[in-house]
Amino acid sequence: MQSLRFKQIEPGLTLKDIDAEIRGYWKDKDILNKILSKGGSRKFVFLEGPPTANGRPHIGHAMTRTIKDIVLRFNTMTDHKIYRRVGGWDCHGLPVELEAEKHFGFHTKSEIINFGVEKFNEYCRESIFRYIDEWKQVDDLLGFSIDHNGDYITLRNDYIESEWFALKTMYKSGLLYKDYTVVPYCPRCETSLSSHEVAQGYKDVKDPSVYVRFKSADEENTYFVAWTTTPWTLPSNEFLVVNPEMEYSLVEVQGLKYYVATSRASSIFKDYKELRRLKGKDLVGKRYIQLMPFLDPPKGTMKVVAGSFVTSEDGSGIVHAAPAFGADDYQIGKSEGVEILNPVDKNGRFADERLPWNGKFVRDANDEIIVYLKKNQLLIKSEKYEHSYPFCYRCDTPLLYYPLDAWFIAVSRIRDKLVEYNERINWKPEYLKHGRFGNFLGEAKDWNLSRDRFWGTPLPAWRCKNGHVVFVGSRKEIEDLGGNIPADLHRPYIDGVKFRCPTCGEEMTREPYVIDTWFDSGSATYAASHYPFEGNFDPETDVPVSFITEAIDQTRGWFYVLHVIAAIMFDKNAFESALSINFILDEQGRKMSKSKGNSVYALDFLNEVPPDSLRLFFLYGAPWKSKNLDKKVIDEVSRKTLMTVLNVYSFFAYNANIDNFEYAGLQLSNNPLDRYMVSKTNSFIKFSREAYESLDFHEVVRSAMEFVDDLSNFYLRLSRRRFWADGFDEDKRSAYSTLYYAMMQFVAVMAPITPFFSDFIYLNLGGSMDSIHLESFPEFDPKLVDEKLENGMDRAYSVIETVRRLRQENSIKGRQPLKEILIAGDIDQAVLEVVKSELNAKDVRIIEKEKEPITLSADLRMDRAAPVLRAKVNAVREKIRSMDGRLVQDQITANGFIEIDGSRIEPDMVDISRQPDPAYAYSQTEKYSIDVFINKNIDRDDYLEGLAREIVRRIQVMRKEMSLNYTDRIIAYLDVSDDFVDAINRHSDYIKNETQSDKLILDKIDGMKLWEINGEPVRIKIELSR
RNA sequence: GGGGUUGUAGCUUAGACAGGCUAUAGCACUCGGCUGAUAACCGAGAGGUCACCGGUUCGAAUCCGGUCAACCCCA
Incomplete structure (x- = not known):
């Protein structure tokens, strides 16, 4: 059999078959590498948000990667050279260590130290790539066009070195500082956490809520009512805090006097007498006696101070402050310049012989402390209180606020800059700019960078016993300072690096911290390219990166740290555009989670569903709206687009082969159908290009569905017979070239979204390149758009629909030719001509409105007319009914009223009804008010x-x-x-x-x-x- | 406790910023039809308190205020 120009579609061909065929073809022809190396006259800077490969990729990952790929492919097709089209892997951090602890069965840090940091970290290093093959397999199945050979990996020495450079830069500019302060702290992991880590772990819990009384030192029989949900902090109390602007009362209860916020008194005491009112500032300076006599109160404590953070929403309006265990409390202690009472060790246990609860984990001591308070008549009231409390986001231990040494980045000092640079970012959806992201920037806190852990980028700070600090900004600097560069920059090797202090000559040892793993991923902008040591990264042109996208939870995660670090390092925004993706829910709309067992892994899903179908589904509706993973919906979307186009192609190929058609550019005749389809195609190109550029990919999918419907159910349906005509005249050539053109442009527009299917059609249509992905994105040609024609065709189509309806109402089959169809209204004769076949009538005529086969008949509206005409009403009605309705209407139109038997009849009193002549059935088109008549008589x-x-x-x-x-x-x-x-x-x-x-x-x-x-x-x- | 987003038919969804004919379309459902694309297609029918309450307006799915629910974020 001779080979055909256009490959014919076997019946039953599925998208899976197409996927397999194209995937094989791409491998054979090395298409991916050709795409990767494709040039462009403009630069597009890409940045992959690095996942950690120690877990399996789930369906949400597939979605973010799809969107990244769409952006990459679209920009490749629009003459951009993609810079850094590579993947990236996040390697460090607490989650990885936790995994390792679980593996070894460790529960405390000392177990790790005894085991050996070297072996521990070795395990971490291996475990993070456990699922990397699966990730790459998913990327391959999905068609993600990136170069995994060039992946950046945050554990590499080069990557770490770039971060060192940044940290040193920050230190030199004074933005990196060490402080002893109260930070969120996990007593199990024995490390502090940053605010964005804490944010991951809030849970609702019931804690005791106690009201206790502090005895006044100056006034007889008088107490301060204080409230706390952490009774274990009471032994460390140093101050009571009031809001200076709030109103307080002195009340009397059973002979004792209490100070309490006025608005709270009634919810604490059932029965009380108000003695006096005063402002909070009047209480400031009053002294009280220590609640529990175990620890020695430091000098300058045991007094009432002012704090604007105190509210009267719950509690008593008087807050007990233990500077060791709260951020606000610590600030008070600091400004009062007092010693801090901290009887708790790093494991969260009381560690002071003087306390009856010594050795107990603090939260477990709460109940005993309440018993103590009761016994000593210090307790006014105790209840359970439900509130949300932070837990360690990895190991689920309730966090404590604990005073520690820690290194901070002074983010709060560049807050204004962060807010200003945010204005330059194009956010999708837009409300994130001033919503979730903008709000967060507005109250940005200093970033707790240091972690008292093992597996992470080491903090490159060395200190001597005289307190001199040196930050090392590169490997070479270690050598310059007289140290030996370890082969691996991780702990424990880096801990062995020692050198002489350049200032005093004493030995310097490294500060024992690693840094927050978020600093790693937030450094990807420059560290992925080993800036400034090598590579072609240029902050001038490569910051901001063009586009990033991740799931919504990264808005205040990765997006935030990128923004902060770029603002500090490059004085710019880190990214031009950011798209935030919402979660994929299960079929019933429930959140996916491991515990519910309804998680869907990308690999499993891609083994069942063709990638193009899945990719289309991801963009069926805006990506920032959550969607339910429903196979029925997935099928529907690809059936309505891809399968329909496959049918169109199949029709084309079959006939084009018979006619030996060869495409040689668009060769349009005057046929309005062809001109219409070409016009629609160009409108589609224009709309889609703009939608891609504004990151509204879902709009492309939506308009594609409409386009396909138009192509298949209107254009092709009406044009079919033209392809079957004998010979090969101009009209036939026009029809073929239009159909070819429409399909080709369509698959090119869709190529970024449905890469496999698009290439399949492209190759079968005989595209000139090896792959559609090496082509340019279709250019919109305004000369080919004819809006008047599009509108005219729309009108003609509405006539077709109306005739179909009239046939149905009158039980006349579509196959039965009609004698006559009359059309009155704004419709183009030439356009009507081409859709005539669809009407199946011997005679289709456009007529004047006045010549419509319609009888107008007039009648009185009795409800309106009767009250005016009274007794004459029946006679007038007789008369008007017998008149020619058209005459009545004309007179009313001309004069504004009509006179009958000497009575003036107003328009609102008359009803004029339209009756088609008995031979006709009549209706109006829905949108355009075109009148359509069909002759019901069939000879x-x-x-x-x-x-x-x-x-x-x-x-x-x-x-x-x-x-x-x-x-x-x-x-x-x-x-x-x-x-x-x-x-x-x-x-x-x-x-x-x-x-x-x-x-x-x-x-x-x-x-x-x-x-x-x-x-x-x-x-x-x-x-x-x- | 504070902030954000969402709520339109059984399901998916347009319209909302710029208020205006009978609220858009598809899937599924019922009935009818079409056929050199056939696991395709067309028409009709049924299906809606546009989450709820109130306000502004001649007129509100749309603007404003409040409530409820879901999700997300923060403290």
Whole structure:
């Protein structure tokens, strides 16, 4: 068999088959590398948000990667050279260490130290890439076009060195400082956490809520009512805090006097007498006696101080402050310049012999402390209080606020800059700019950078015993300072690096911290390129990066740290555009989670669902709206777009091969259908390009669905017969080139979203490159857009719909030719001409409104007319009913009223109804108010023609059942009643021609198939003619 | 406790910033039709308190205020 120009589609071909074929082709032809190396005249700076590969990629990861890929492919097609089209892997951090602890069965830090940091970190290093093969497999299945050979990896020495450079830069500019302060602290992991880590772990818990009384030192029988949800902090109390602007009362209860916020008194005491009111500032300076006599109160404590953070929403309006265990409390202690009482060790246990609860974990001591308070008559009231409390986001231990040495980045000092640079970012969705992200920047806190842990980027700070500090900004500097550069920059090797202090000559040792792993990923902008030591990264041109996207939870995670670090290092915003993706929910709309067991892993899903279908689904609706993972919906979207286009292609290929069509550019005739389709195609190109550029990929999908519907169900349906005409004239060439053009442009527009399918059609249409992804994105040609024609076609289509409706209402089949269709309204004759075949009528005419076959009849509205005309009403009604309705309407239009029998009749008193003439059925098109009439009378000639068509259709079905090619000739035997005999005799040429029959034989033979047409039996048998 | 987003038919969804004919379309459902694309297609029907309450307005799905629910973020 000779090879065909256009490959024909096997029946039953699925998207999975297409996927497999194209995937194989890409491998054979090394298409990915050709895409990666494609040039461009403009630069597009890409940055992959690095996942940690110690877990399996789930369906949400597939979505973020799809969107990244769409952006990359689109920009490749629009003449951009992609800078740094590589993946990246986040390697460090507490989650990894935790995994390792679980593996070894460790519960405390000392177990790790005893085991050996070297071996521990070695395990961490191995474990993080456990699932990297699966990640790469998913990327491959999905068609993610990045270069995994160039991946950046945050544990590499080069990467760490770039971070050192940044840290040193920050230190030199004074933005990196060490402080002893109260920080969120995990007593199990024995390290502090940063605010964005703390934010991950809030949970609702019930804690005791106690009201206790502090005895005044100056006033007889007088107490301060204080409230706390952490009774274990009471032994460390140093101050009571009031809001200086708030109102307080002195109340009397059972002979004792209490200071309490006025608005809270009634919820604490059932029965009380108010003695006096005063402002909070009047209480400031008053002294009290220590609540529990265990620890020695430091000098300057045991007094009431002012704090604006105190509210009267709950509690007593008087807050007990233990500077060791709260951020606000610590600030007070600091400004009062007092010693801090901290009887708790780093494991969160009381560690002071003087305390009765010594050795207990603090939160476990709460109950005993309450018993103590009760016994000593210090407790006013205790209850359970439900509130949210931070837990360690990895190990689930309740966090403490604990005073520690820690290194900070002074983010609060560059807050204004962060806010200012945010204005330059194009956010998708837009509300994030001043919502979630903007709000966070506005209250940015200093970033707690140091972690008292093992597996992470080491903090490059060395200190001597005289307190001199040196930050090392590169490997070479270690050498310059007289140290040895370890082969691996991680702990414990880096801890062994020692050198002499350049200031005093004493030995310097490294500060024992690693840094927050978020600093790693936030440094990707420059560290991925080993800036400034090597590579081609240039802050001038490569910051901000062009585009980033991740799931919504990264808004205050990765997006935030990128923004902060770029603001400090480069004095710019880190990214131009950011798209935030919402979660994929399960079929029922529930959040996916491991504990519910409804998580869907990307690999499993991609083994069932073709990648293009999944990619389309991700963009069916805005990506920042959550969607339910529903296979039915996935099927629907790809069926309506891809499968329909596949059908269109199949039609095209079949006919184009027969006609030996070859595409040589668009060759348009004057046929309005072709011009319409080309115009629509260009409108689609324009709309899509703009949608891609503004990151509204879902708009591309939406308009693609409309486009495909138009192409298949309007253009092709109406054009079909033109492809079957004999010969090869201008009109046929125009039709072919239009169809080819429309398909080609469509798949090119869709290529970033459905890369496999688009390439399949492209290659089968004989595209000139090796892959559609090496092509340019279609250019919009304004000359080819004809809005008037598009509108005219729309109107014509609405007429078709209306005729169909009228046929249905009057039980006239579509196959039955109508005698006459009359159309009144704004419609173009030439356009009407091309859709005429769809109307199936002998005569289609456009007429003037006035010539409509309609009778107007006038009547009175009795509810309006009767009250005015009174007794005359019936006579007038008689009269107006007998008048020509058109005359009545004309007079009213001309004069504003009509006079009948001397009575003035106002327009609102008259009802004019339109009745089509009995021969016609009438309706109006929905959108354009075009009047459509069909003549309901069917004469015998037309009736017989209708019957002939019925017979044709039955024979076609039988041909189909016999799987004949449409060129196969047949002989048809028919056994029919009289009307049909007439129809067959009169239309035998037509029937023969339509059914490829050599002969029609009116006879009764064996094996005939019985049909019923209009209630009459019709027996038919066909056989191949030879 | 504070902030953000969302709420339109059984499901998916347009319209909302710029208020205006009967609230858009698809899937599924019922009935009818079409057939040289056929695991495709067309028409009709049914299905809606546009989450709820109130306000502004001649007119509100749309603007404003409040409530409820879901999700996210923060403390």
